[in-house]
Amino acid sequence: MLPITTPPIVGAPMRMVTGPHLTAAVAAAGAISFLGAGYDLETLSAQVKETLELLPQDHGASDNSGGSQSSAEEKILPFGFGFLVWKLNLLEVLVEVTKHRPCAVWLFAANNPTEMVAWVKEFKSKVGWCRVFVQISTAREAVDLVEAGADVIVAQGADAGGHGAVSAAGTLSVVREIVEAVGHRVPVVGAGGIVDGKGIAAVLAAGADAVALGTRLLATDESIAPRAWKELVASTSEGGINTVRTRIYDELRGTGDWPKIFNGRAIINDTYLDQQRGVDEETNRQRFAEAAVKGDFSRVTAFAGTGVGQIKQITRVEDLIERLQKDAKAALREAALRFSSV
Known part of the structure; x- marks a missing residue:
């Protein structure tokens, strides 16, 4: 992956939202970026091509060989792919990942925990260069997936917009439990309802190593969500x-x-x-x-997390991520000063 700015922010791979423009903008802003492939493999090649064309030249595919020159198959994309497991064929996904070589994959929504464990094991044995992020909502799943080889756990709470586990606690509770269970072994990304700097600071204070943004990135100029949404x-x-x-x-x-x-x-x-x-x-x-x-959103689905009330305007990704990181650092410093004498 490319050097990441801090606090680390991850762009969630939202189907029908995170297209090439948003993926490229998030990566260019120094955040960890995922293309929202969802369960559509047919358009993946075209989306990858467009994303690379949108990235600044110094953010192109990287050389994984350790030398100054590398063959095409040694190039690693500076962004990942997000897949919805339940509606995909594992072998077909592995073919696409091997062809394009993303730096990471984000796996979510298997039919059951056993299926997700199987996917992680196959990824780790077949595409070793690729970091595997897995989005789940319980500490028990996290332990099993880390044992299977998952590199990063995305701890999603019930505050999240879009799809998530029917049975899930709030984001801070989920993050705390998962950090306690596996945080000493792999990075944990907090997800769900996080839309501003103070929200980022709260999740980091709860022990997360990074935060994922979904709804907040939806409301940007670069997302492919309809303007009315x-x-x-x-x-x-x-x-x-x-x-x-x-x-x-x-x-x-x-x-x-x-x-x-x-x-x-x-x-x-x-x-x-x-x-x-x-x-x-x-x-x-x-x-x-x-x-x-x-396109009438008085009836059409408008997925959004509980933090939606704190989103006041549609912004550019570059400006947004810079401001959120600045505000998060300020919130952490302020909290430390307030309670330093306690």
Whole structure:
């Protein structure tokens, strides 16, 4: 990987959000960057090509051979790929990773813990140069995955936007438990509801080695999320009461085949409210489909974490990451000064 600025920030690989422009911008800003491949392998080559074209020249693929010259197969991409395990074939994924040689992969959402362990073992035996990040929500899973060879554990709490474990504690609780379980062996990245410098400082103080940003990076100029989604994120207040974890959006938008152990946190809108009012599913589905054609986010899914209320504007990635790191350092210094005499 390229030199990383501090505190370390990781750009979450969000499907339908983290395209080439966002991936390149996050990497160029000195953060750890992942392309949101999701479960789409067909467009991966084109996305990799575009991302490399967008990166500054000094952020191109690196030489892993230790010399000044290397063959194409020794080049390592300066960004990773994020995969949704449950809907992919492991062998096909390994072919793509071997072809493109990302510096890391981020694995999430296996059908069950045993499947994820199998994926990690295969990655470590077949693509040794590639660092394996695994996103989970329990200390028990973390221990098993580190034993299997995982290089980094992404500890995702229930505050996270988008998909996550149905049964999960809040972000700080998840981070603390996972750090205590495996933090002495591998780095732990805290994820879920983190959108500002003080949030970063809190998760680092809880023992995490880095933080992952999702919703906050969605609301940037470089993300491929629709403008209406970004504006909704920037205008929504009190994420704790104006977002909800549910499967209704997946059921209505045609992604209801997600494993039942996962649901998604989204901004509450008329789709969810109609379900709560008892509107039948077929009527709700029709209304959702009509809104999707119009790009109407009064009904269309708008995934977002509980920190959404602290996002006030859509920004450029470079400015955002620089400010967040500066604010995080200031928050840590201030806390140390406040309590240094206690």
